[in-house]
Amino acid sequence: MAPLAHRSTMTICRDQPQRHTASSSNHHGWADYSLNYRFCSTGKGIEMISSEPRFVFNTTRNWLLVLAMLLSIPCLAFPWVTTPAIALLALFAWQRGQCVYVSDSYSRYCGVVLFQLLFLMPYLAALLIFILGTRKLGWPMGLSLTAAFFPAALTLVAHHLVRRCKIASLPYEIRNGRVYPVVERERRAGSLLWTGLGVGSMSLITPALRDNVAAGTVMTLGASTLSAVIVLGLWRNIASLRQLQEEERRKGVRYTFANLEEIHAWRSRSYTARLFARLDNALGKRRG
Numbered sequence: 001m002a003p004l005a006h007r008s009t010m011t012i013c014r015d016q017p018q019r020h021t022a023s024s025s026n027h028h029g030w031a032d033y034s035l036n037y038r039f040c041s042t043g044k045g046i047e048m049i050s051s052e053p054r055f056v057f058n059t060t061r062n063w064l065l066v067l068a069m070l071l072s073i074p075c076l077a078f079p080w081v082t083t084p085a086i087a088l089l090a091l092f093a094w095q096r097g098q099c100v101y102v103s104d105s106y107s108r109y110c111g112v113v114l115f116q117l118l119f120l121m122p123y124l125a126a127l128l129i130f131i132l133g134t135r136k137l138g139w140p141m142g143l144s145l146t147a148a149f150f151p152a153a154l155t156l157v158a159h160h161l162v163r164r165c166k167i168a169s170l171p172y173e174i175r176n177g178r179v180y181p182v183v184e185r186e187r188r189a190g191s192l193l194w195t196g197l198g199v200g201s202m203s204l205i206t207p208a209l210r211d212n213v214a215a216g217t218v219m220t221l222g223a224s225t226l227s228a229v230i231v232l233g234l235w236r237n238i239a240s241l242r243q244l245q246e247e248e249r250r251k252g253v254r255y256t257f258a259n260l261e262e263i264h265a266w267r268s269r270s271y272t273a274r275l276f277a278r279l280d281n282a283l284g285k286r287r288g
Contacts, residue, residue, distance in 0.1 A: 125151035125223030
């Protein structure tokens with residue numbers, strides 16, 4: 001079982017590649033869950049991120065709202081964080097808009113989805129370390145900030161290592177410049193539940209430790225380990241995406257969605273998508 005960084009059922013795509021049509025999406029009656037990341041998986045446990053239209057648009061949007069809420073938390077206690085938090089949220093929103101509303105690149109879209117998943121745990125860990133360090137353990141601001149960056153650093157190292165893994169049986173097929181996920185069975189994943197329990201336990205145990213050095217060590221190492229666990233749970237997704245990107249660079253092409261017509265039809269019906277596309281075109285002309 002491959003754990004994922006969320007508390008939801010991983011719904012595996014069962015459609016054959018030729019059945020990716022507008023009518024097929026209505027046939028299945030997609031459930032629009034706010035945190036329901038969908039993956040396509042092979043029987044060997046290798047997943048590819050779903051390109052179902054409601055997943056592409058609604059779920060990535062809802063995760064952006066969750067990130068906005070989490071970024072606002074430190075702003076309440078530390079007003080000086082507000083400006084960088086707004087800038088970071090604007091960057092997230094722009095990157096999501098580019099991939100969801102403009103770009104036809106499947107690999108670029110997968111990169112944004114994985115970033116959303118991998119950003120969440122290191123950020124929560126950093127928030128926990130910073131708040132407990134400054135408010136409970138009496139750390140100076142510099143030490144709290146340094147320790148807060150440790151989970152992100154460990155996550156980057158783990159991400160770099162798992163990207164180097166080689167997957168013999170790829171979870172996708174490429175035909176006519178499109179990426180078709182291989183179809184198999186359903187799985188369940190609940191690593192977000194265990195991660196949340198781990199974070200909650202640390203937030204309760206750390207203040208109870210009398211030695212500030214021991215408390216800080218337990219908190220920093222524990223939060224960083226949980227962040228790395230998320231990366232390990234997604235290693236197949238990360239390694240598969242890296243191999244797909246390498247093939248694109250080697251051949252000088254950009255592979256697109258298997259259901260590109262569905263994506264375009266959804267964009268044409270979305271007022272937000274049309275508005276973002278116009279803004280992107282205007283900025284592109286100005287830069288040109």
